[in-house]
Amino acid sequence: MSTDTYGLGKHGAVLLSNPGLLNMVLHHEHLYRDLADPIALFKGNVPTELASYWSYTQSDVTAAHKEATATYSQLMADTQPMVAAQVLAAYSFSNTKRMLDLGGGTGAFLRAVNARYEHIEATVYDLPAVIESAVKNNRSDVNLHHESGKADSSNNKNSVQFIAGNFFNDPLPDGYDTISVVRILHDHNTDAVTALLKKIYLSLPPDGTLLIAEPMANTRRAERVGAVYFNCYFLAMNQGEPRSIQTLERMLQEAGFSKIDHHPTTLPLVCSVMTATK
Numbered sequence: 001m002s003t004d005t006y007g008l009g010k011h012g013a014v015l016l017s018n019p020g021l022l023n024m025v026l027h028h029e030h031l032y033r034d035l036a037d038p039i040a041l042f043k044g045n046v047p048t049e050l051a052s053y054w055s056y057t058q059s060d061v062t063a064a065h066k067e068a069t070a071t072y073s074q075l076m077a078d079t080q081p082m083v084a085a086q087v088l089a090a091y092s093f094s095n096t097k098r099m100l101d102l103g104g105g106t107g108a109f110l111r112a113v114n115a116r117y118e119h120i121e122a123t124v125y126d127l128p129a130v131i132e133s134a135v136k137n138n139r140s141d142v143n144l145h146h147e148s149g150k151a152d153s154s155n156n157k158n159s160v161q162f163i164a165g166n167f168f169n170d171p172l173p174d175g176y177d178t179i180s181v182v183r184i185l186h187d188h189n190t191d192a193v194t195a196l197l198k199k200i201y202l203s204l205p206p207d208g209t210l211l212i213a214e215p216m217a218n219t220r221r222a223e224r225v226g227a228v229y230f231n232c233y234f235l236a237m238n239q240g241e242p243r244s245i246q247t248l249e250r251m252l253q254e255a256g257f258s259k260i261d262h263h264p265t266t267l268p269l270v271c272s273v274m275t276a277t278k
């Protein structure tokens with residue numbers, strides 16, 4: 001091999017075969033630039049790239065936001081298979097009939113659930129800009145409902161439905177026995193999460209289930225990453241934090257949930273899974 005030729009080792013080959021990992025590496029250019037002056041970042045109140053990248057969730061969507069929305073939604077879709085694999089191995093959805101995935105992006109998680117559990121009527125709920133781009137990319141199996149709170153009753157097997165809305169500001173649609181929040185709660189501050197959990201509790205029927213899947217703080221074999229990586233990431237995002245199973249358990253109890261379970265996963269770095277019953 002000549003000196004100016006490069007070859008891929010085992011780790012490089014893994015990256016090339018996994019668009020989720022590769023896109024995650026590329027996405028981190030924002031975090032690395034935010035970490036260029038770590039002291040300023042840790043002191044807080046500095047404008048960060050990650051915060052502006054994420055700002056499409058906070059305000060009216062501009063053209064720049066639209067681009068960030070599409071890029072971010074693609075990143076989420078590309079990294080979703082490893083999350084869905086963890087959730088499906090840890091939890092059985094055999095008793096679920098109608099499921100709503102809050103902040104479900106392009107529907108990648110619900111498609112993975114539907115591939116295993118065909119009987120489930122699955123609906124994604126996300127911000128209008130995200131749903132619009134999901135519709136563009138999946139025109140064949142998407143039914144769009146811009147008016148928050150209305151799902152299509154003519155749901156076909158394996159056809160994910162989409163509802164556009166803001167889960168903080170708009171009423172949540174009811175009639176779902178299972179609501180999932182996958183990589184959602186850690187993105188938001190405690191006041192917002194407290195309000196959302198209460199809202200979810202109220203929209204579920206008696207015996208309804210809330211499923212939470214995300215990396216959690218202080219989980220065995222992900223302690224250091226939880227403490228260092230996620231705290232830096234959320235600091236740069238200017239909102240959110242990784243929460244421990246114990247903290248989430250307390251917040252779920254305060255929202256009114258009774259039976260709270262933790263379902264261990266093999267890769268807590270990717271996600272841990274908790275369920276709570278109304």
Ligand SMILES: C[S@@+](CC[C@H](N)C(=O)[O-])C[C@H]1O[C@@H](n2cnc3c(N)ncnc32)[C@H](O)[C@@H]1O
Nearest residue numbers: 057076080103104105126127166167168182183
């Ligand atoms: C970290 S991504 C997770 C996406 C998906 N659940 C997954 O794991 O692949 C967060 C998602 O929440 C959505 N989101 C953020 N704020 C929202 C809000 N107020 N109402 C509805 N969706 C929201 C974002 O648009 C994004 O799709």
